[in-house]
Amino acid sequence: MMFELKIALRFLKDGRGQTTFILLGIAIGVAVQIFLGTLISGLQKDLVNGTVGSSPHMTFSAAxxxxxxxxxxxxxxxxxxxxxxxxxxxxxxxxxxxxxxxxxxxxxxxxxxxxxxxxxxxxxxxxxxxxxxxxxxxxxxxxxxxxxxxxxxxxxxxxxxxxxxxxxxxxxxxxxxxxxxxxxxxxxxxxxxxxxxxxxxxxxxxxxxxxxxxxxxxxxxxxxxxxxxxxxxxxxxxxxxxxxxxxxxxxxGIKSENWKVQNASLLSALTSQSSSSLTIQAFVLLAITLGIASVLAVSVVQKSKQIGILKAMGTSSASASRIFLFQGGILGLLGSVLGSGMGYALTQAFLWGTSIQTGEALFPLEFDPAAAGTIIAIATVASIVSALFPARRSASLNPIDVIRG
Amino acid sequence: MASPLLEASELTMVYGTVVKTHALKGVNLTINSGEFSSIIGYSGSGKTTLLNILGTLDRPTSGTLRLLGEDITKMSDEQLAIFRNRNLGFIFQFHHLLPEFSALENVLMPTWIQSKNGSMKMASRAKELLELVGLKDRINNKATALSGGQQQRVAIARALINQPQLILADEPTGNLDSETTEQVYDLMRNINATLNTAFVVVTHNDHIAAKSDRIIEMKDGLITRDYPAAAMDNDAVWKEIAPKYCRYCNRDLETDGATALLL
Structure with missing residues (x-):
C-alpha cells in the first residue's frame, strides 16, 4: 500500500469522531441528492407518461x-x-x-x-x-x-x-x-x-x-x-x-407534428423543475465540499507536528500534500457510497410510505444506479478538490517550525 | 584515517530582514565517521541552529556543507528530503513519534517514506532494533501508550532503521529523568560502538557531554572550543566543561559523584 494512503487512512481512523461526523455529513448530502434526483425524475416520467404514454409522440401527414x-x-x-x-x-x-x-x-x-x-x-x-x-x-x-x-x-x-x-x-x-x-x-x-x-x-x-x-x-x-x-x-x-x-x-411532401409542440407549457414546467433540482444538488455539493475543506483544514493544523516529523524523516512536500488529497478522496468516496445507500433506502421508504393507504405508490420511482455512480464520482472529485487547500498547507509546512516546538 | 563524514565551512545563519539576528557567524566543523560528539553551550549560542543545518532541515545563509562527500547546499528541497531519508537519523527532544501509530510502525516509517519493497525484511529488522533498545514486549503498543523513556528509545530505533552513518540528536534526554537519561545515553553509546554510527548530540547535560568522544562548545554563534574528551581523564574533562566545579576536581570523582553535582 502506498505510504501516503497508509498515513491518510490512519489519520482518518484516529480522528474517529471527526471522521464519523464528516462522513455522516457527506452521506446525508449525497442521500438528499440521490433521493431528490430520483423523486424528480420519477415524477417527470410519471407526468410525461400520463401525458403521452398512450398517444402518439409524433405524427406525419401530407404537407x-x-x-x-x-x-x-x-x-x-x-x-x-x-x-x-x-x-x-x-x-x-x-x-x-x-x-x-x-x-x-x-x-x-x-x-x-x-x-x-x-x-x-x-x-x-x-x-x-x-x-x-x-x-x-x-x-x-x-x-x-x-x-x-x-x-x-x-x-x-x-x-x-x-x-x-x-x-x-x-x-x-x-x-x-x-x-x-x-x-x-x-x-x-x-x-x-x-x-x-x-x-x-x-x-x-x-x-x-x-x-x-x-x-x-x-x-x-x-x-x-x-x-x-x-x-x-x-x-x-x-x-x-x-x-x-x-x-x-x-x-x-410530409409534415410532422410532435407532442412537445402541443405540450409546451408542460415541458417548460418540467425544465424549470429540473433546473431547480439541479440548483439544489449543486448547493448540496458545495456544502459537502466546504465541509470537507474545513475539516481537513483543521486536521492539517492538528497534524502539523506529524507532518513536520515525516518531512524531517524525508517525506517530500508533494507526498505530504498527497496525504490530505487521499483523505479528501477517501472521505468523499466512502461518504457518497454510504449516502447512495441511504438515498436508495429513502426511495424505498417513499414507495412504501405512499402506498400504505392506496396499496400503490403515489408514483413509481426508479433508483438509477448510473445516476448514483455519477453523483459518487462527482462527490469524490469535489472532495479531492476541497482537499487541495489543506494539502497545499501541508506541503508548505516547515519541519523546523514543528521540531522547535 | 577515517574520511570525514561531514565537512562544514564558514557556515553563517542570519534570521530576520529588518532586525538581523546572527545565529551563526562562520562555523567550521568536521565530523568523522564513528565519532560521538556533543555540542554544548548556553541557550542562544547557536547549537540547535547548527544541528538543523547539519541535518539539512535548514539552509545556511552562507557557507558550504558536505555530507558523505556531497555538496548539500546545492541540492533542491526534494533531493534533500531523499538524502535525509537515506543517510541521516534524527532524535528530537520531544521524541516526536506519530501518536497514531504503534512502536513498530513508527520505527518502520522511514522505510515507508522510501516505499521500500521487502517490507517483511524491514519488519524483522525493525523488531531487532526494538529488541536492541529493550522494547521487545512493546512493539505493538501505540506511541501514546509508552513512557517518555520508552518513546525516546523507539525514536532511536527509528533513527537507525535506514542504517544511517550519522545520527543527529537535539537534546535527546532533555525531558527525561536522570535514570532514564543514563539508559538512553548508554544505548546511544552502545549503538555507536557496535554499528559505528556517528552521533552529534546537542545537550545541556554536562554529564552526557563528559562521556562523549569529543566536546564542541559554542558561544554567540561560534565554536569556541573543540576538544577530544575521550583522550582526557575525567578530572581534566570536568575542568574543561565546568571550571566552576573545579574545587571538586582535585577529589577522586566517580561518575556518580559528578551526577550528584549536577543534580
Whole structure:
C-alpha cells in the first residue's frame, strides 16, 4: 500500500469522531441528492407518461402545399372535422415507404397508420357526431393500449365489427353485439356492429372516437389507398421533435407534428423543475465540499507536528500534500457510497410510505444506479478538490517550525 | 584515517530582514565517521541552529556543507528530503513519534517514506532494533501508550532503521529523568560502538557531554572550543566543561559523584 494512503487512512481512523461526523455529513448530502434526483425524475416520467404514454409522440401527414413530384392525391382534399373545428386536410399517399422506414428505425417503438374522417352515429332517430378512425388493430394497440382498455367486448376490428367509447355507448344505449348506422358527410350509410367498448380515460375521446379497420375506413371515406397520417411512438420522448424534423426532411411532401409542440407549457414546467433540482444538488455539493475543506483544514493544523516529523524523516512536500488529497478522496468516496445507500433506502421508504393507504405508490420511482455512480464520482472529485487547500498547507509546512516546538 | 563524514565551512545563519539576528557567524566543523560528539553551550549560542543545518532541515545563509562527500547546499528541497531519508537519523527532544501509530510502525516509517519493497525484511529488522533498545514486549503498543523513556528509545530505533552513518540528536534526554537519561545515553553509546554510527548530540547535560568522544562548545554563534574528551581523564574533562566545579576536581570523582553535582 502506498505510504501516503497508509498515513491518510490512519489519520482518518484516529480522528474517529471527526471522521464519523464528516462522513455522516457527506452521506446525508449525497442521500438528499440521490433521493431528490430520483423523486424528480420519477415524477417527470410519471407526468410525461400520463401525458403521452398512450398517444402518439409524433405524427406525419401530407404537407398542405402539393409538390411537383406528383404526390397529390387523386381524391384531392377531403373535409374532416374533429371536435368543434373543421379543416381541410390533404390525404397522404405513397405512405408505405415512410411506414417501412419508421418500422425499421431503432428509435421508434410503435408505428400506426390512420385513416380519419368525421360522421354521425344514428340510432333510435338520434344523431351523435363521431370521428371515424381506421386502424390496423395490432399497430394501433401498441400506441393506445386498447386491448387493456376495453371495458366490455373483445378487441375485434374487422369487417363491420367496430369499437366505440364508453361515453358514446352510454348515451346511445349501445352494448356489445348491438348494431347501429354510420352516416358519412357524403350521405352514404353503413351498418356496423359494436364488438367492444373502450375507455381511454378521456371523456371527449370516449364520446367521439370509433375504431374500424383501416381498409373499411379508407373505402367509406373515399381515400383509395391513402391515409390521413402515420402515428408514431418513440423510445426517447424528449427527442421526438428532432426525430420528426429529420423524417420531415427525408420524405418530401410530409409534415410532422410532435407532442412537445402541443405540450409546451408542460415541458417548460418540467425544465424549470429540473433546473431547480439541479440548483439544489449543486448547493448540496458545495456544502459537502466546504465541509470537507474545513475539516481537513483543521486536521492539517492538528497534524502539523506529524507532518513536520515525516518531512524531517524525508517525506517530500508533494507526498505530504498527497496525504490530505487521499483523505479528501477517501472521505468523499466512502461518504457518497454510504449516502447512495441511504438515498436508495429513502426511495424505498417513499414507495412504501405512499402506498400504505392506496396499496400503490403515489408514483413509481426508479433508483438509477448510473445516476448514483455519477453523483459518487462527482462527490469524490469535489472532495479531492476541497482537499487541495489543506494539502497545499501541508506541503508548505516547515519541519523546523514543528521540531522547535 | 577515517574520511570525514561531514565537512562544514564558514557556515553563517542570519534570521530576520529588518532586525538581523546572527545565529551563526562562520562555523567550521568536521565530523568523522564513528565519532560521538556533543555540542554544548548556553541557550542562544547557536547549537540547535547548527544541528538543523547539519541535518539539512535548514539552509545556511552562507557557507558550504558536505555530507558523505556531497555538496548539500546545492541540492533542491526534494533531493534533500531523499538524502535525509537515506543517510541521516534524527532524535528530537520531544521524541516526536506519530501518536497514531504503534512502536513498530513508527520505527518502520522511514522505510515507508522510501516505499521500500521487502517490507517483511524491514519488519524483522525493525523488531531487532526494538529488541536492541529493550522494547521487545512493546512493539505493538501505540506511541501514546509508552513512557517518555520508552518513546525516546523507539525514536532511536527509528533513527537507525535506514542504517544511517550519522545520527543527529537535539537534546535527546532533555525531558527525561536522570535514570532514564543514563539508559538512553548508554544505548546511544552502545549503538555507536557496535554499528559505528556517528552521533552529534546537542545537550545541556554536562554529564552526557563528559562521556562523549569529543566536546564542541559554542558561544554567540561560534565554536569556541573543540576538544577530544575521550583522550582526557575525567578530572581534566570536568575542568574543561565546568571550571566552576573545579574545587571538586582535585577529589577522586566517580561518575556518580559528578551526577550528584549536577543534580
Amino acid at each position: 398542405e402545399t402539393a409538390d411537383a413530384s406528383g404526390l397529390s392525391s387523386a381524391n384531392g382534399f377531403v373535409a374532416s372535422s374533429a371536435g368543434n373545428f373543421s379543416r381541410q386536410e390533404k390525404t397522404l399517399d405513397n405512405w408505405r415507404p415512410l411506414l417501412a422506414t419508421l418500422d425499421q428505425a431503432t428509435e421508434t417503438t410503435a408505428v400506426s397508420p390512420v385513416a380519419e374522417g368525421s360522421g354521425f352515429l344514428l340510432k333510435s332517430g338520434e344523431r351523435w357526431p363521431i370521428l371515424v378512425r381506421g386502424i390496423e388493430p395490432e399497430r394501433a394497440n401498441e400506441i393506445y393500449e386498447l386491448k387493456s382498455k376495453l371495458s366490455a367486448g373483445t378487441y375485434v376490428v374487422e369487417g363491420d365489427q367496430v369499437l366505440i367509447g364508453t361515453s358514446l355507448a352510454a348515451e346511445a344505449l349501445l352494448e356489445t353485439g348491438d348494431t347501429f348506422t354510420l352516416e358519412l358527410p357524403g350521405g352514404q350509410r353503413q351498418s356496423l356492429t359494436v364488438a367492444g367498448i373502450f375507455d381511454l380515460g378521456n371523456n371527449s375521446l370516449n364520446e367521439t372516437w370509433l375504431f374500424m379497420s383501416l381498409s373499411r375506413a379508407q373505402r367509406l371515406l373515399g381515400f383509395g389507398d391513402d391515409i390521413s397520417r402515420v402515428e408514431v411512438q418513440v423510445e426517447d420522448v424528449f427527442a421526438a421533435d428532432l426525430l420528426a424534423e429529420a423524417y420531415e426532411k427525408q420524405f418530401i
